Amino acid sequence: xxxxxxxxxxxxxGPSSSHTAGACRLGLMARAILGGTPxxxxxxxxxxxxxxxxxxxxxxxxxxxxxxxxPDDLRLREAYDEALRAGLVWEFxxxxxxxxxxxxxxxxxxxxDGDTTTVRGASVGGGRIEVTEVDGFxxxxxxxxxxxxxxxxxxxxxxxxVAGMLAGHGVNLATxxxxxxxxxxxxxxxxxxxxxxxxxxxxxxxxxxWLRWARRIEKIS
Amino acid sequence: xxxSIESLIRESDETGRSLATVVLEAEAAESGVPAADIxxxxxxxxxxxxxxxxxxxxxxxxxxxxxxxxxxxxxxENGPRILGPRVxxxxxxxxxxxEVNAAMGLxxxxxxxxxxxxxxxxxxxxxxxxxxxxxxxxxxxxxxxGVGGVIxxxxxxxxxxxxxQAETGTAAAMSAAAVAWLHGGTNEQVATAVALTLQGMLGLxxxxxxxxxEIPCIYRNASAAMQAIAGAEMAMAGLDFPVTADEVIxxxxxVGRRMPSAYRETAGGGLATTPSARRLVQLQPRxxxxxxSR
Numbered sequence: 001x002x003x004x005x006x007x008x009x010x011x012x013x014g015p016s017s018s019h020t021a022g023a024c025r026l027g028l029m030a031r032a033i034l035g036g037t038p039x040x041x042x043x044x045x046x047x048x049x050x051x052x053x054x055x056x057x058x059x060x061x062x063x064x065x066x067x068x069x070x071p072d073d074l075r076l077r078e079a080y081d082e083a084l085r086a087g088l089v090w091e092f093x094x095x096x097x098x099x100x101x102x103x104x105x106x107x108x109x110x111x112x113d114g115d116t117t118t119v120r121g122a123s124v125g126g127g128r129i130e131v132t133e134v135d136g137f138x139x140x141x142x143x144x145x146x147x148x149x150x151x152x153x154x155x156x157x158x159x160x161x162v163a164g165m166l167a168g169h170g171v172n173l174a175t176x177x178x179x180x181x182x183x184x185x186x187x188x189x190x191x192x193x194x195x196x197x198x199x200x201x202x203x204x205x206x207x208x209x210w211l212r213w214a215r216r217i218e219k220i221s
Numbered sequence: 222x223x224x225s226i227e228s229l230i231r232e233s234d235e236t237g238r239s240l241a242t243v244v245l246e247a248e249a250a251e252s253g254v255p256a257a258d259i260x261x262x263x264x265x266x267x268x269x270x271x272x273x274x275x276x277x278x279x280x281x282x283x284x285x286x287x288x289x290x291x292x293x294x295x296x297x298e299n300g301p302r303i304l305g306p307r308v309x310x311x312x313x314x315x316x317x318x319x320e321v322n323a324a325m326g327l328x329x330x331x332x333x334x335x336x337x338x339x340x341x342x343x344x345x346x347x348x349x350x351x352x353x354x355x356x357x358x359x360x361x362x363x364x365x366x367g368v369g370g371v372i373x374x375x376x377x378x379x380x381x382x383x384x385x386q387a388e389t390g391t392a393a394a395m396s397a398a399a400v401a402w403l404h405g406g407t408n409e410q411v412a413t414a415v416a417l418t419l420q421g422m423l424g425l426x427x428x429x430x431x432x433x434x435e436i437p438c439i440y441r442n443a444s445a446a447m448q449a450i451a452g453a454e455m456a457m458a459g460l461d462f463p464v465t466a467d468e469v470i471x472x473x474x475x476v477g478r479r480m481p482s483a484y485r486e487t488a489g490g491g492l493a494t495t496p497s498a499r500r501l502v503q504l505q506p507r508x509x510x511x512x513x514s515r
Contacts, residue, residue, distance in 0.1 A: 002222055004248040005262065007369035007378075007395075008331045008362060011269050014322030015284070015434050017334040018379070048381070052432035052488070055286050057325050077325045103381070125379040126333055194253075 010127045012071040018104055019049065019056035022123025024076060025220055027065020029131050029143050030108040030119040032217040037067050037086055038110035044095040047103035049123070062106060063090055070220075071127065102130075137188035138179045145174050145192035147217040148202075153210040154180050154187040162189065162205060169201045186212070222247060222370030226415060226466040229367055230408040240402060240411060241360035244367035263359045263366075266329050270318070270341035273328045277317025284323035288501070289435045293317035307350055311450065312443040314342035319439040332369045332378040332391050335427075335434040338442030339392035340365055340399070343449050347400050357403060364402045365395035368415055375467065376474030380427035381486040383477025389438075389445035390422030390473060396449035401456050410456045415466040418452030423469075424476055426484035428491025431502040437492055 012021040031037060041063075049058055057076065064079035067086040075082050083090065097105055102122035109118045121131035121141075131141040134149060141147055148166075152158055159178065166173060172194040180187035197216050205214050223229040223244075233243045249256045276282065280294025293316040301309035315338035322328045328337045344365075348358045369378070372391045377383035397418035401411045422445065430436045464472075483490030492498055 002370055002373050003252060004222065004244070004259070004363075004366045004370065007222075007373060008263065008266055008366045009329055011266060011327065011329050012334065013325050014328050014334055014337070015325065017330040018381070020325075020334065021330065048432075048487075055431060055433040057285070060325075072327060074325075074327060125381070127330060 006126055006128065010071055012127060013057075013061075013074060013076045016056045017127040018123045018125055019053060019058045020061045020076075021071040021127035022104065022125075022129050023049070023053070023058045023061035023106070024065040024069065024071045025127065025129045025143055026106050026108065026119075026121045026123060026131070027062040028068070028070070028220045029065075029121060029129065029141065029217070030110050030117075031066050031068060032220065033119055033131075033134060033149060033215060034110045034112055034115065034117050035215055036112055037088065038112045039087060039089065040111045041066055041088060041090040042093070042109040043090065044093045044107040046095050046097040046101050046105040046107070049104045049106055050094040059092055062108070063088070066090070066108075066110065134188065139188065139190045140175075140177060141190060141192070141217070143217070143220040145194065146196045146219050148191040148193070148197050148205075148214065149217065150189045150191075150205065150214045151212040152187050152189065152208070153212065154182075154184050155210045158187065158210065159189070161208065162191070165201060165204055166191070166193065166197070169198060171195045171197055171201065222251070222374065223367060224371060224374045226368065226371055226412050226470070229371065230412060233408055239360070240367060240408060241363040244363045260359050263362045264355060267344070267355070267358060267362065269327060269329050271345060273318045273321045273326060273337075274314045274341055274345060276326055277319075277321045278313065282320045282324040282326060284320070284433075284435055285325070286323075286431065286433055286435065288431065288433065289320050289323045289439055291320070292439065293320055307346065308447060308450065311342050311346040311446050314346060315339055315442040315446040316439045318342065319435075319442050323433070323435045323439070331365075332373070332395070333380070333388045335380055335438050336388035336392035336442060336445070338439070339389060339445045339449065340396050342442070342446045343396040344399060347403055351403065353403060361399035361403045364411065365399040368398040369395045371467070372470050372473070375470045377477055379486075383474065384425055384480050384485055385427040385441055386422045386425040386473055387477050388427065389441050390419055390425060392442070393422055393445040393449040393452070394419040396446065397452040397456070400450065400453035404453070404457055406453075406457055412466045413460070413462055414453045414456035416462045416464060416469045417455050417460070418449050419466070419469045419473055420462065420464070421448045421452065423473060426480065426491045427486040428484060428493045429486065429488055430493050430498040432486075432488035432493070
């Protein structure tokens with residue numbers, strides 16, 4: 001759904017909504033999915049991101065997003081210095097992901113305290129983004145909602161249990177998506193909600209015996 | 222958001238509410254955000270737009286590529302010679318915002334960063350010349366946003382999808398609607414301003430030199446601002462256009478889809494591949510890629 005502020009905005013650091021603001025948001029999403037500022041990042045850029053990213057501040061914006069700078073934060077100009085201060089070590093590579101990949105795609109591998117996660121996403125125009133893969137699982141996350149990502153063992157009743165838990169705490173679901181490696185193997189569930197997902201819901205979900213991990217992603221600006 | 226200019230106008234006509242109110246109430250209903258909060262956020266957006274113009278007119282901004290900076294101030298100081306001061310002032314303001322954008326300054330992408338100069342230049346200038354108060358300008362932004370929403374739904378806002386007509390063309394159409402509305406135009410005149418302005422932007426390719434939204438973008442933003450004022454002026458004088466605003470928007474979408482990819486923000490054609498452009502890009506010092514930082 002297009003909001004009025006997709007048309008009259010975003011308020012952002014230039015020069016390009018897709019190559020700068022969108023790139024920053026992809027960085028923010030990777031950081032949120034990891035659950036904090038990464039210590040290391042390996043960022044692979046495809047298509048137009050690779051070809052014209054340099055002049056559009058795409059690299060800086062991605063690094064800035066990884067350390068938590070928003071698309072309208074003027075410190076994006078000095079994102080490298082800020083990132084060094086934040087303890088981030090990063091590297092960029094160019095990659096060809098094939099003709100099917102969106103021209104503004106980044107694959108971001110981030111790690112922190114031994115945890116590593118790989119996030120693939122694209123900047124799809126006007127600063128809007130779509131994260132399409134988390135650790136090899138297909139997802140569809142725009143960052144515009146309060147989001148919950150769960151990796152669980154594929155068991156019957158999982159979806160109902162999670163949905164019931166959220167409903168019990170007054171959290172309205174906007175979208176829900178499940179992808180799994182196979183029956184009774186790993187399943188990744190992503191839930192986008194209208195309301196913030198509180199600590200007690202998250203703690204309760206983490207008690208489910210079949211849960212591998214659960215991450216909460218704050219709605220990004 | 223409304224999916225046609227026609228439905229926007231019909232709702233306004235049938236309920237007796239202004240176009241601005243129709244857009245505001247639709248947004249409040251869809252987002253669940255109170256109308257007063259939406260207005261406040263638009264007012265903040267307007268102040269960012271003003272700041273970018275002021276910054277650009279100082280003339281200190283330079284983009285990292287070295288391609289842009291200082292032109293808005295030059296026009297501001299040297300004009301007007303041919304056009305009246307109002308138009309020249311508007312042109313300088315449009316360029317100012319795009320120069321700030323290219324220099325990684327703070328701007329409002331309305332509808333995109335590459336077309337960010339048009340709406341602020343037109344609104345701030347018209348607001349100043351006609352001595353409009355801030356609340357009226359917020360209303361005008363709502364009207365502009367409503368028009369942009371229709372174009373996003375029916376065609377495209379992205380140069381990579383629909384060429385420059387989708388970016389600066391949309392910005393011009395949004396601005397023309399805002400100006401016609403600010404000057405007390407009827408709903409019909411607002412729609413005609415959209416049609417007249419967008420027809421003048423049809424077919425515009427997106428061919429940024431070096432792939433950067435700098436040149437010709439800063440000049441195209443100025444041209445689009447002038448087109449917007451012209452469209453509003455003609456509509457307010459009672460001129461008609463035989464094709465409806467929605468139909469012109471649909472045509473813009475169709476032209477964009479049929480445009481070869483060389484003309485859709487790939488720097489693979491148009492001005493971007495001229496010998497002059499190639500020389501210019503070669504002359505720019507290439508900054509070190511980020512690489513590994515240890």
